[in-house]
Structures are given as structure tokens and as C-alpha cells.
Amino acid sequence: xxxxxxxxxxxxxxxxxxxxxxxxxxxxxxxxxxxxxxxxxxxxxxxxxxxxxxxxxxxxxxxxxxxxxxxxxxxxxxxxxxxxxxxxxxxxxxxxxxxxxxxxxxxxxxxxxxxxxxxxxxxxxxxxxxxxxxxxxxxxxxxxxxxxxxxxxxxxxxxxxxxxxxxxxxxxxxxxxxxxxxxxxxxxxxxxxxxxxxxxxxxxxxxxxxxxxx
Amino acid sequence: xxxxxxxxxxxxxxxxxxxxxxxxxxxxxxxxxxxxxxxxxxxxxxxxxxxxxxxxxxxxxxxxxxxxxxxxxxxxxxxxxxxxxxxxxxxxxxxxxxxxxxxxxxxxxxxxxxxxxxxxxxxxxxxxxxxxxxxxxxxxxxxxxxxxxxxxxxxxxxxxxxxxxxxxxxxxxxxxxxxxxxxxxxxxxxxxxxxxxxxxxxxxxxxxxxxxxxxxxxxxxxxxxxxxxxxxxxxxxxxxxxxxxxxxxxxxxxxxxxxxxxxxxxxxxxxxxxxxxxxxxxxxxxxxxxxxxxxxxxxxx
Amino acid sequence: xxxxxxxxxxxxxxxxxxxxxxxxxxxxxxxxxxxxxxxxxxxxxxxxxxxxxxxxxxxxxxxxxxxxxxxxxxxxxxxxxxxxxxxxxxxxxxxxxxxxxxxxxxxxxxxxxxxxxxxxxxxxxxxxxxxxxxxxxxxxxxxxxxxxxxxxxxxxxxxxxxxxxxxxxxxxxxxxxxxxxxxxxxxxxxxxxxxxxxxxxxxxxxxxxxxxxxxxxxxxxxxxxxxxxxxxxxxxxxxxxxxxxxxxxxxxxxxxxxxxxxxxxxxxxxxxxxxxxxxxxxxxxxxxxxxxxxxxxxxxxxxxxxxxxxxxxxxxxxxxxxxxxxxxxxxxxxxxxxxxxxxxxxxxxxxxxxxxxxxxxxxxxxxxxxxxxxxxxxxxxxxxxxxxxxxxxxxxxxxxxxxxxxxxxxxxxxxxxxxxxxxxxxxxxxxxxxxxxxxxxxxxxxxxxxxxxxxxxxxxxxxxxxxxxxxxxxx
Numbered sequence: 001x002x003x004x005x006x007x008x009x010x011x012x013x014x015x016x017x018x019x020x021x022x023x024x025x026x027x028x029x030x031x032x033x034x035x036x037x038x039x040x041x042x043x044x045x046x047x048x049x050x051x052x053x054x055x056x057x058x059x060x061x062x063x064x065x066x067x068x069x070x071x072x073x074x075x076x077x078x079x080x081x082x083x084x085x086x087x088x089x090x091x092x093x094x095x096x097x098x099x100x101x102x103x104x105x106x107x108x109x110x111x112x113x114x115x116x117x118x119x120x121x122x123x124x125x126x127x128x129x130x131x132x133x134x135x136x137x138x139x140x141x142x143x144x145x146x147x148x149x150x151x152x153x154x155x156x157x158x159x160x161x162x163x164x165x166x167x168x169x170x171x172x173x174x175x176x177x178x179x180x181x182x183x184x185x186x187x188x189x190x191x192x193x194x195x196x197x198x199x200x201x202x203x204x205x206x207x208x209x210x211x212x213x214x
Numbered sequence: 215x216x217x218x219x220x221x222x223x224x225x226x227x228x229x230x231x232x233x234x235x236x237x238x239x240x241x242x243x244x245x246x247x248x249x250x251x252x253x254x255x256x257x258x259x260x261x262x263x264x265x266x267x268x269x270x271x272x273x274x275x276x277x278x279x280x281x282x283x284x285x286x287x288x289x290x291x292x293x294x295x296x297x298x299x300x301x302x303x304x305x306x307x308x309x310x311x312x313x314x315x316x317x318x319x320x321x322x323x324x325x326x327x328x329x330x331x332x333x334x335x336x337x338x339x340x341x342x343x344x345x346x347x348x349x350x351x352x353x354x355x356x357x358x359x360x361x362x363x364x365x366x367x368x369x370x371x372x373x374x375x376x377x378x379x380x381x382x383x384x385x386x387x388x389x390x391x392x393x394x395x396x397x398x399x400x401x402x403x404x405x406x407x408x409x410x411x412x413x414x415x416x417x418x419x420x421x422x423x424x425x426x427x428x429x430x431x432x433x434x435x436x437x438x439x440x441x442x443x444x445x446x447x448x449x450x451x452x453x454x455x456x457x458x459x460x461x462x463x464x465x466x467x468x469x470x471x472x473x474x475x476x477x478x479x480x481x482x483x484x485x486x487x488x489x490x491x492x493x494x495x496x497x498x499x500x501x502x503x504x505x506x507x508x509x510x511x512x513x514x515x
Numbered sequence: 516x517x518x519x520x521x522x523x524x525x526x527x528x529x530x531x532x533x534x535x536x537x538x539x540x541x542x543x544x545x546x547x548x549x550x551x552x553x554x555x556x557x558x559x560x561x562x563x564x565x566x567x568x569x570x571x572x573x574x575x576x577x578x579x580x581x582x583x584x585x586x587x588x589x590x591x592x593x594x595x596x597x598x599x600x601x602x603x604x605x606x607x608x609x610x611x612x613x614x615x616x617x618x619x620x621x622x623x624x625x626x627x628x629x630x631x632x633x634x635x636x637x638x639x640x641x642x643x644x645x646x647x648x649x650x651x652x653x654x655x656x657x658x659x660x661x662x663x664x665x666x667x668x669x670x671x672x673x674x675x676x677x678x679x680x681x682x683x684x685x686x687x688x689x690x691x692x693x694x695x696x697x698x699x700x701x702x703x704x705x706x707x708x709x710x711x712x713x714x715x716x717x718x719x720x721x722x723x724x725x726x727x728x729x730x731x732x733x734x735x736x737x738x739x740x741x742x743x744x745x746x747x748x749x750x751x752x753x754x755x756x757x758x759x760x761x762x763x764x765x766x767x768x769x770x771x772x773x774x775x776x777x778x779x780x781x782x783x784x785x786x787x788x789x790x791x792x793x794x795x796x797x798x799x800x801x802x803x804x805x806x807x808x809x810x811x812x813x814x815x816x817x818x819x820x821x822x823x824x825x826x827x828x829x830x831x832x833x834x835x836x837x838x839x840x841x842x843x844x845x846x847x848x849x850x851x852x853x854x855x856x857x858x859x860x861x862x863x864x865x866x867x868x869x870x871x872x873x874x875x876x877x878x879x880x881x882x883x884x885x886x887x888x889x890x891x892x893x894x895x896x897x898x899x900x901x902x903x904x905x906x907x908x909x910x911x912x913x914x915x916x917x918x919x920x921x922x923x924x925x926x927x928x929x930x931x932x933x934x935x936x937x938x939x940x941x942x943x944x945x946x947x948x949x950x951x952x953x954x955x956x957x958x959x960x961x962x963x964x965x966x967x968x969x970x971x972x973x974x975x976x977x978x979x980x981x982x983x984x985x986x987x988x989x990x
Contacts, residue, residue, distance in 0.1 A: 107511045114710070178635065
């Protein structure tokens with residue numbers, strides 16, 4: 001069980017790098033969807049035994065993170081009619097390297113964290129931190145509004161991973177609530193994306209600059 | 215050292231010398247089959263080499279001794295690197311720390327190939343050299359990460375013993391290393407999707423463009439060296455992922471079969487993927503390096 | 516019975532979406548608000564038992580914020596009737612539903628006994644606020660909504676990570692893992708310190724983003740500037756208070772774990788920084804609503820400083836929570852009147868408002884004096900209390916900076932407000948005039964602010980003291 005869990009977490013890490021390393025938005029959506037799918041399997045593996053709660057969370061995560069949210073994003077992508085992130089603030093190659101550096105830092109950092117004996121051996125905590133960092137990188141270095149939404153999703157995925165060490169503490173309602181909130185947030189952002197595109201004929205966030213101190 | 219070991223070493227060296235052109239044949243055959251053609255004979259590469267050896271040499275007036283020496287130096291460096299990774303284990307050469315020599319033998323070969331390309335003064339060859347060196351800067355760390363992850367769990371700095379150590383709990387690292395190494399192999403040996411050995415347009419070439427001016431026996435040395443590099447990297451990859459068998463001969467068989475399988479896989483990859491745009495290659499290659507780096511981090515965690 | 520506090524606004528939101536009559540729909544808000552306030556008063560005075568379930572209860576700061584939110588919402592609801600009548604051309608179904616849903620989310624956040632539930636409620640409040648900011652449907656409001664949503668969502672996500680860290684502090688400490696606030700407070704001494712500290716930092720950053728503490732305040736001027744004034748009143752008075760409540764609850768856990776000094780130093784730093792930034796950006800501000808947003812940043816800073824001082828400072832901060840919330844209601848609603856009347860929020864277009872729209876401009880001017888700490892209004896008392904706490908608590912530097920920033924803010928805001936109210940500009944350019952529905956709620960709020968500044972009723976004073984003892988638990 002443990003090694004399968006860790007292998008899936010490694011896959012999550014690799015997907016982070018992939019998302020950081022490509023400029024094609026459709027590819028990033030697919031990567032994030034795949035990541036959501038992998039994440040959904042984790043609750044089943046993380047606790048040794050499969051309980052009703054983990055099954056519900058898994059099913060909800062597959063439905064929302066791997067199906068519904070990617071569908072909404074693809075719809076938004078079709079509406080805004082762009083295909084790639086043309087000029088990110090730092091190049092995709094560099095952001096991938098930073099993502100790798102982030103993963104290294106997360107691994108080194110997690111080693112020094114006070115973890116319970118059980119969690120100390122698994123990759124859950126470092127993978128969570130690395131994914132959160134990757135999400136931040138996407139959020140801050142990409143300029144297209146839809147890419148930033150994807151960064152937010154990756155960030156949430158990282159938090160979801162951290163939630164795995166907390167089965168007993170976080171009740172089902174909160175986990176599901178967090179997932180639903182995420183869906184609503186993406187839904188609202190998707191609607192806004194369309195409006196942004198109509199008003200600004202672009203979803204480049206540099207166009208959003210009317211509001212500032214003069 | 216008993217007779218079987220000695221015989222084994224002889225077989226290893228013979229395989230290193232004789233099998234490489236066969237790999238090219240296998241790749242071509244797979245591609246031909248996938249494309250619905252009959253394709254070249256399996257042994258065509260040997261015939262090509264023989265034909266080239268019979269031909270004369272032509273040198274451009276602008277070239278110096280570097281241009282002449284390069285193919286030989288590259289071939290010898292590759293051969294030496296090959297001796298460090300025997301098929302079965304317990305090879306003829308090997309010492310603590312030879313993994314660094316291994317990587318730098320390749321670098322030496324590359325240095326001479328690119329130097330010779332620059333020596334011709336042709337802009338195309340210079341362009342190829344620039345590309346080759348850029349990518350090598352990314353593939354070398356990848357190879358190093360794979361080797362030091364191996365070193366970290368085998369507690370050894372000698373390639374031969376490193377490759378014998380079982381991966382144990384480091385399965386994830388092994389998978390990442392193998393994936394990274396496969397990409398490195400495709401890049402280093404100028405295969406699709408990074409380079410196309412059969413392309414006919416200088417602008418799109420990388421490795422081939424650097425050796426355009428070579429002819430006759432020296433060109434044969436270039437081709438042979440390239441094939442040998444493919445063989446060596448394939449051997450490294452196969453030995454990385456296959457478990458070590460108690461019997462050296464069985465290992466030899468498994469590894470040799472594995473190397474041929476790698477050639478088949480390359481053929482499949484070449485027939486199913488298109489070349490990626492040149493600008494995206496550094497991303498892909500540094501991705502491979504990163505993946506191996508993550509593997510290393512996991513191994514030493 | 517008390518759960519109706521949550522159900523009524525939720526039903527109101529659903530009804531707003533179903534009810535067809537655009538003209539009469541805003542009255543739904545008033546109905547919801549009156550029922551909510553009636554229930555709130557009944558709960559606060561003990562006529563109805565407060566909710567006491569595994570997830571919902573009512574702790575002392577919750578009582579304060581519940582009352583504040585309910586009063587502010589009633590004022591905004593009455594104002595909304597007048598405002599939406601003026602803008603009858605626009606379909607207000609989503610706007611009314613979102614306002615009602617915002618009240619639901621805020622009520623849940625206030626009542627929550629569980630850190631996870633509180634997080635879900637705050638996130639919900641953030642999401643239903645988006646349609647409120649986007650009500651005007653133009654380029655500027657899209658931009659503001661986008662920034663608000665993205666920054667807000669990321670902030671709230673960080674708060675979730677912080678919440679998880681705190682949960683892990685419990686897991687690592689070996690206690691029965693739980694995110695219930697009362698459980699956390701009792702098991703606090705066993706919590707893993709590093710995780711608790713990290714969790715507090717993340718919670719502070721996350722909910723601090725929702726509060727608008729600098730440097731996480733960047734969305735605030737945009738969102739407050741573009742949202743209709745009544746939404747701004749609810750954001751600045753209600754949403755920020757709920758976010759502050761979340762920080763207070765985690766702070767209490769830190770206090771109980773003996774990490775109070777660490778948490779307070781962070782709060783103090785962010786508080787002073789917020790005041791400094793707000794002061795700097797208020798000087799020469801031409802946009803009235805953005806000015807109010809920066810003023811909100813400043814007052815969030817004051818809250819953080821007050822709590823970090825502890826004791827008397829906490830008392831001052833809790834009082835300031837009420838005073839600031841109510842005064843912000845006065846300011847945003849009266850500024851919205853001026854904005855509607857002159858069709859502009861800029862001092863370059865609006866001047867002489869005291870002659871043009873005497874009622875609103877007078878209210879605005881009084882609100883300005885109140886918020887900058889002039890007697891005899893509520894913020895004067897609370898700010899004085901906090902300053903006193905700083906000097907009494909041997910933190911003269913903090914006290915001096917606090918007073919300095921207050922002065923800077925007074926001068927900065929003063930310039931803008933004076934330009935707006937005095938001068939000899941032309942009268943209002945639109946058909947909007949001061950009416951009962953759009954001025955009476957402001958009068959009521961101002962009266963409450965005045966009351967806080969002159970005599971604090973006995974039950975309220977007792978509640979404030981109860982809050983201080985609630986927060987200052989020791990291991």
C-alpha cells in the first residue's frame with residue numbers, strides 16, 4: 001500500500017513539472033485533470049483500510065476534480081479562443097526548473113518537520129508542499145487569466161494532499177464542502193473569463209490595469 | 215579468475231564491437247514494418263560500414279588535424295565508455311569512481327565531434343554544434359542524477375557494482391531514472407522526436423549536420439561510434455531496470471535481449487511520434503533532467 | 516429555533532431567485548433582515564437558547580459580530596430598497612439573492628464552532644460577494660471582480676492549509692484530533708508548537724487577505740471601489756469582521772497553547788504595516804470609495820494592533836470592531852448617495868456637496884469625523900483605549916506610531932473629504948435625491964456610533980469584558 005501511495009505521489013510531482021513546463025493551456029488542463037484523478041485514488045490508499053468516508057471523498061474528487069472542473073475549463077477555453085500562454089513572466093523552462101527546485105526544497109524541508117512516525121516515511125507532506133509551491137508558481141508567473149485559474153487548482157490539489165494526513169480531524173462535511181466551494185469558484189471564474197474576453201477582447205491579465213493608484 | 219569469467223569478458227567485448235550496427239537495422243526494420251514497407255535488410259548497416267571503409271577520403275582545404283582526429287577520438291572514447299558497462303557484470307575495466315569517467319568519455323567524444331564541426335567553418339555545422347552542446351548541457355546532469363541515485367543505494371562508486379545492487383524500496387526512483395534515461399538516450403543518439411537521422415534538410419538537423427563533411431573510413435567511424443553509443447546507453451538502461459541474476463550468462467542473455475527490445479521500442483517511438491519543434495526540445499530535455507533529479511531526491515530522502 | 520438565523524437568509528436567497536417581480540423583490544431583503552435581527556436580539560438577550568450543536572454555537576466574539584452583522588444588514592437592506600428602485604432598469608434577482616446568501620454565509624461563519632465549518636462559510640461568503648461587485652457590469656467592475664476572486668480564493672486556500680496545519684498540530688500532539696474550537700482550546704498545551712505556529716501564520720495570511728490587512732490588501736480598493744455602496748458597507752463592516760473573528764478564534768488557541776506572544780508579535784507587525792500603507796495611500800486620494808477602502812485597511816490594522824496588545828487593548832479592539840463596522844456603514848452608504856447624485860466618485864467632479872446634497876454630505880462628513888477618531892463618536896473611545904493600552908503596556912513606540920498613523924490618516928482623508936463637501940461645485944447631475952429609504956438607515960447607524968462614543972450600555976460593556984477574558988486564556 002505504502003509504496004503504491006508514494007508512487008502515485010511521485011506521479012503527482014511529475015505532473016506538476018509537466019504543467020509548469022508547457023505553454024499549451026489545453027495540455028495544462030489535461031494534466032491538472034489527470035492530477036485530480038490520481039489524487040482521487042489517494043484517500044483509498046492513505047489509511048490502510050478503505051472506509052465509507054474515503055470512498056465518498058474519492059468518488060467526489062474524481063467527479064469534481066477529474067471530470068466536472070476540467071469540462072468547465074475546456075468550455076471556458078473554447079469561449080476565450082486562445083491556445084497557449086504566449087509570454088509568461090518567466091519562461092516555461094525556467095518555471096519548470098523552479099518547480100523542481102521547489103520539490104527539492106519541500107523534500108528537504110519535510111525531513112526537518114516534526115512528523116509522526118507514520119507520516120514521516122510517506123511522501124504525503126513533501127508532495128503536498130511541492131504541489132502548493134507549483135500552484136503558486138503557475139499563479140504568479142502566468143499572465144492569461146485561465147492559466148491563473150489552473151494555478152489555483154494546483155494549489156488546491158496540494159492542500160487536498162495535505163488533507164490525507166488528517167482523516168480523523170477533518171470531517172467529511174468539510175472535505176466535501178471544500179470540494180464544492182472549489183467547483184463553485186471555478187464556475188464563477190469561468191463565467192467571468194467570458195465577460196473579460198468580451199470586454200477586453202483578451203484574457204491577458206495585463207489588460208486588467210484600469211484600477212490603480214494614479 | 216576462472217575460464218568462464220574470462221570467456222564472459224571476451225563475449226562482452228565482442229558484443230560491444232559487433233552488435234551496435236544491428237540495433238540500427240532493428241530500428242529501421244521496425245519503422246519499415248510500421249510504415250507497411252519491406253525495408254532494408256537487417257544487416258544493412260554492416261554493409262554500409264564496409265562500403266564506406268573501401269572508399270577514399272576527401273578533406274576540405276580549410277580543415278585541420280582536429281577534423282581528421284575527431285572521428286577516431288570519438289570512437290575510442292565511446293569504446294572505452296562501453297568497456298565500463300559490461301553486459302553481464304564483472305567487466306574487464308572498472309574502478310571506484312569510474313562513473314565520472316563514463317560521463318566524461320562521452321563528453322570528450324562530443325567535444326571532438328563539435329570541434330570538428332566548427333573546424334569546417336560551415337555555418338550549418340556550427341549551428342548543429344551549438345544545438346548539440348546546448349542539449350548535452352541538459353542531458354549530462356540527467357545521467358549524473360541517475361548514476362548518483364544508483365550510487366546512493368548501492369554504496370559504491372563503480373559502475374559495475376552499482377548496477378548489480380538491487381533497487382529495493384527505491385522503485386519510484388528507478389522508474390523516474392529509467393524514464394529520464396530513455397529521453398537522454400533519444401536525445402544523445404539523435405532519434406525522433408528530438409532529431410531525425412533520416413532528414414534531408416540541413417536546417418532541421420542536429421547531429422547529422424555536424425558530420426556532413428566526413429567521408430569514407432572516417433565517416434564509417436562516425437556512424438559506428440554513434441551506433442555504439444546507442445548500444446551503451448541502451449545497456450545502461452536495461453541493466454538499470456532488470457534485476458541482477460545470479461548467473462552471469464543468464465544476465466548477459468537477458469540484457470542483450472533487453473537491448474534489442476530497446477531498439478524495437480525506439481523504432482515504435484519513431485514511427486508513432488512526430489518531431490517536436492526545436493524550441494521545445496530544451497524544455498523536454500530539462501524535464502528529463504528534473505525527473506531524474508526528483509528521483510535522486512527521493513532516493514536520498 | 517436559533518438555527519433559523521441561518522435558514523431565513525438562505526430561504527430569502529432562494530426566494531429572490533424565484534420571485535419574478537423586479538420592483539418588489541428588494542423588500543425580501545428587508546423581511547429577511549428584520550426577521551434575522553429579531554432572532555439575533557432574542558438570542559443575544561437569552562430569550563431563545565443559542566445554538567449548541569457539534570458544529571454551531573455562539574462564543575463571546577460571535578455575539579458581538581452577530582449583532583453587528585445583523586444591524587448592518589438591516590441598514591443595507593432598507594437602503595437597497597431605495598437604491599434598487601432608482602436602478603430599476605437592471606435585473607436585481609442575482610444581486611438580492613447574493614446579498615441574502617452573504618448574510619447566510621456570514622451567520623454560519625459567526626456561529627461556527629469548528630474551524631473547518633468556519634472556513635467553508637468564509638469561502639462561501641467570498642464567492643457570493645462576486646456578483647455584488649460585478650453588479651455594474653462594466654470593464655472596471657469585471658477587473659475588480661476578477662482580482663477580488665483570484666486573490667480572495669488564493670487567500671482562503673491558504674487559510675485552509677493553515678487550518679490543516681493546526682489539525683496536524685493536534686494529530687502530532689497525540690491528542691484526539693479535532694478542529695472543534697473548544698476541543699482545540701482544551702488540548703492546546705499538547706499541540707505541536709511548530710505546526711501551530713506555522714498554522715497561525717497561514718491562517719493570519721489567509722483570513723488576513725479577506726480582512727484586507729496589508730500587504731494582502733491589494734484587491735480591496737478595487738473591489739470596494741467598484742461594488743455598489745451598500746455592498747461595500749457589508750464588506751467593510753461584515754465580511755472583514757467575520758474574517759477577523761476567524762483570526763481571533765485561532766489566536767485564542769495559540770494563547771491557550773502558550774504561543775500568545777509569538778502570535779501577538781505577528782499581529783502587531785501586520786497591524787502597524789497596514790496603518791502605514793493605508794496612511795501613505797490615503798494622501799492625495801481622489802476617489803472617495805477607494806479612500807474608504809484604504810481607511811478599511813487602516814482600521815483592520817488598528818484591530819490587529821489592539822488585540823496584539825492584550826488586556827485593555829483587546830477591550831479596545833473589540834469595541835473598535837463594532838465602532839468601525841457601524842461607521843463604515845455610515846460612510847459607504849452616504850458616499851454611495853453622493854456617487855449616485857453626482858454620477859462620479861472623484862473629488863475632481865464632486866465639490867460643494869454640502870450645498871448640493873446637504874443630508875448625505877452632512878452624514879458623510881460626520882462619518883469622516885467618526886472614523887478618524889474625533890469625539891464624541893465610538894471610534895474615538897476605542898482608539899483612545901488602544902493607544903492607552905500601548906503606553907500602559909510599556910510599548911511607547913507602538914503607541915507613538917499608532918498616534919502618528921492616525922494623524923496621517925486624518926490629514927489624508929481630510930483633504931479628500933473637505934474638497935468633496937465644501938467648495939463651490941455645481942449641484943447633483945442626476946435625478947437621484949436624498950430620500951427616507953436611503954438616508955434613514957445612515958442616521959440610525961450614526962446614532963449607534965454616537966452611542967458607542969458616549970455611553971456604552973451595561974450589557975455591552977459586560978460582553979466586551981467577557982470577550983477579553985475569553986481571548987486571554989492561559990495554559
